[in-house]
Amino acid sequence: MEQILAAFSTVLSPEFFVWLILGVFLGLVVGAIPGINDVIAIAVLIPITFNLDPAQALLMLAGLYTAACYGGSFPAIMLRIPGTASSMVTVMDGYPMTLKGQGGLALGISTISSIMGGLFSAVCLMFFAPTLAGYALYFGPAEYFSLGVLGLASVAGMAGKNAAKTLVACLLGLLLSTVGMSPENGFPRFVGNYFELLDGIPFVAALIGLFGISSGFQLMERLGQKTKMADDDDVSRIRIGKTLPSFSLFRKLLPVIGTSSLLGTIIGILPGAGQVMAIYMSYDLAKARNKDKEFGTGVPEGVAAPEAANNAVVGGSMVPLLSLGVPGNGTSALFLGALMIHGLRPGPALFADPSNIAYVIIVGFFLANFLLGPMGLFLGRMIAKFVFSIPDVLLGAAIVILCVTGAFAAGNSTFYILVALSFGLIGFIMEKLSIPLAPLILALILGPMMETGFTQSMTISDHSLSIFVEQPISLCMLVVSLIFCLIPVVGAVRKRHNRYFDMG
Amino acid sequence: MGIWKQDFFIYLFFLLISLTVLAVAWQYPEGDKEFPLLVAGCLGVSSAFLAVRAFFKEGPAFQFSLVRYRKIIIQVILILGFFAALPRAGFFLAASLLSLLTIFNGGYAHKLIAVLFSLVFPGVIFFLFHVLLEVPLPASFESLGIGL
Incomplete structure (x- = not known):
């Protein structure tokens, strides 16, 4: 408790709080711009934060991550254009509310739901992450390897129809993680004549390429094929109406917000499940519990459920990251990158760090949700109007310039631009072929931990694989991994079975 | 028709990657080659299986247009x-x-x-x-x- 209070006083001091405010502001802007999301923004911002104090840098990123998925709801509600993937479902009831002249109310519900979802998951993060980190002290090499397997298996298990492509993306990521000096003897592997690769593939440059440059390419491809998505693109002509919901409406929405927050937090903790799954599940749950309402016609519950869930994922995804070093999704994977470049290692050591940085980050997530209210309600509409006045082509040029600058700054070398460009092309091709990017990133991050765990386990056990099933924690994680892997198989068998009986 | 399916090409490409990695990593010293061999082996087996499955399954055809890109x-x-x-x-x-x-x-x-x-x-x-x-x-x- 003392550490939490100390973290509050640190974060609330002006020299740190201003970075949190800046992060929230950037998150609102980034969220409101379709085509740019929190992943791209964090990837580009990481090199900028090199010279900042780690706490200032991480507070800015925490603010950005929290605000971006909320910021995506402005264009979703006002223009039927989701600013981020996490606001895809908000469109379904948010935009019809705007057409009814209740756009302001939809924004108000979105704000309140996002704040409550975010606060719920931040509280869970505050109490679960240190406890889970304590368990990490019992982890040996076999457990760390199995933890990596669990992380990747959960990604594959949650992939649904795309399980096969997710599997190959995971394996490709693991292969890419073996580039550079081996952890055992420092032997250079797959580096050719590029000594820059001795430390492995430059992580930040690769992420900038995969998410930033590839989105620039996508924007380029879209230019010329632009369709008119909203019935009326002019935000200024939309009637907004009152913003804050009445107390009786708020009371009616409370159960939806509560269940969606819980669902979002749990899904956030699972690696690979992500915001999209959380928003769809919470929307479906709200629909099932409110059968008397016609969802999709401007129902307030249809806005509250996805908005509470997507912000709850944020705190949830940080639980395994801060405690075990396993990111819950692509954005938290970048957060791991940010921690690493500031010389911080997630796990029990992070919580024991004398700078109290783990609690500063957690409190940052907590307070960022409070900032969403005033900043979102006052700046939201203004930001949405401004970003929609920027032509796509200028936005594309800005993305490209930011990405190449960020990549160069990541290593102060032009080689990093080449890495970003190569990964940009890989990312673009993968998107075209419907191969998910997040598993590749997750595997790229988990790869070194898994390899070290695997190699050390082999040495300890005299090259016997039985070590992974002899340790109880490792065995448990492998069993859960197996269950995750069986989810798509069982789904496919059940589908075939149902089809067979339908035909019969 | 089967050979022009997009998914077949994707998995064939991953199979080629895994074979290349296997060939290169095989020459690395003991202790440094096990993990890449393990992962490349898994990738090779799964992509070979998926390529065969994609070959016999309905799916979109492989398309590439220089003008479009x-x-x-x-x-x-x-x-x-x-x-x-x-x-x-x-x-x-x-x-x-x-x-x-x-x-x-x-x-x-x-x-x-x-x-x-x-x-x-x-x-x-x-x-x-x-x-x-x-x-x-x-x-x-x-x-x-x-x-x-």
Whole structure:
């Protein structure tokens, strides 16, 4: 408790709080711009934060991550254009509310739901992450390897129809993680004549390429094929109406917000499940519990459920990251990158760090949700109007310039631009072929931990694989991994079975 | 028909990657080769299985159009140009040029706005990175005594 209070006083001091405010502001802007999301923004911002104090840098990123998925709801509600993937479902009831002249109310519900979802998951993060980190002290090499397997298996298990492509993306990521000096003897592997690769593939440059440059390419491809998505693109002509919901409406929405927050937090903790799954599940749950309402016609519950869930994922995804070093999704994977470049290692050591940085980050997530209210309600509409006045082509040029600058700054070398460009092309091709990017990133991050765990386990056990099933924690994680892997198989068998009986 | 299926090509490509890695990693010393061999082996087996499955399953055909991806190919060349120009011309000039050509590549009609944006935006980025945050970027006009 003392550490939490100390973290509050640190974060609330002006020299740190201003970075949190800046992060929230950037998150609102980034969220409101379709085509740019929190992943791209964090990837580009990481090199900028090199010279900042780690706490200032991480507070800015925490603010950005929290605000971006909320910021995506402005264009979703006002223009039927989701600013981020996490606001895809908000469109379904948010935009019809705007057409009814209740756009302001939809924004108000979105704000309140996002704040409550975010606060719920931040509280869970505050109490679960240190406890889970304590368990990490019992982890040996076999457990760390199995933890990596669990992380990747959960990604594959949650992939649904795309399980096969997710599997190959995971394996490709693991292969890419073996580039550079081996952890055992420092032997250079797959580096050719590029000594820059001795430390492995430059992580930040690769992420900038995969998410930033590839989105620039996508924007380029879209230019010329632009369709008119909203019935009326002019935000200024939309009637907004009152913003804050009445107390009786708020009371009616409370159960939806509560269940969606819980669902979002749990899904956030699972690696690979992500915001999209959380928003769809919470929307479906709200629909099932409110059968008397016609969802999709401007129902307030249809806005509250996805908005509470997507912000709850944020705190949830940080639980395994801060405690075990396993990111819950692509954005938290970048957060791991940010921690690493500031010389911080997630796990029990992070919580024991004398700078109290783990609690500063957690409190940052907590307070960022409070900032969403005033900043979102006052700046939201203004930001949405401004970003929609920027032509796509200028936005594309800005993305490209930011990405190449960020990549160069990541290593102060032009080689990093080449890495970003190569990964940009890989990312673009993968998107075209419907191969998910997040598993590749997750595997790229988990790869070194898994390899070290695997190699050390082999040495300890005299090259016997039985070590992974002899340790109880490792065995448990492998069993859960197996269950995750069986989810798509069982789904496919059940589908075939149902089809067979339908035909019969 | 089967051989032109997109998914078949994807898995065939992954199979080739895994075979290449297996061939290269095999020559590495003991202790350094086990993990890459394990992962490449898994990738090889799964992509071979998936390629066979994709071959016999209905799916979209493989398509590639140079015309459709013309803008992207040009964009790649522009970034490569930036890569080559950055150490010689400095950040501001290289980035301004990249920005201007990217905007024209996107088919933007307002030339004056394109030029203004290409001068202002890289300047702001240079100021933000180089001056405010002290992230070193090559200066364009250092010899002229201008800090840009």
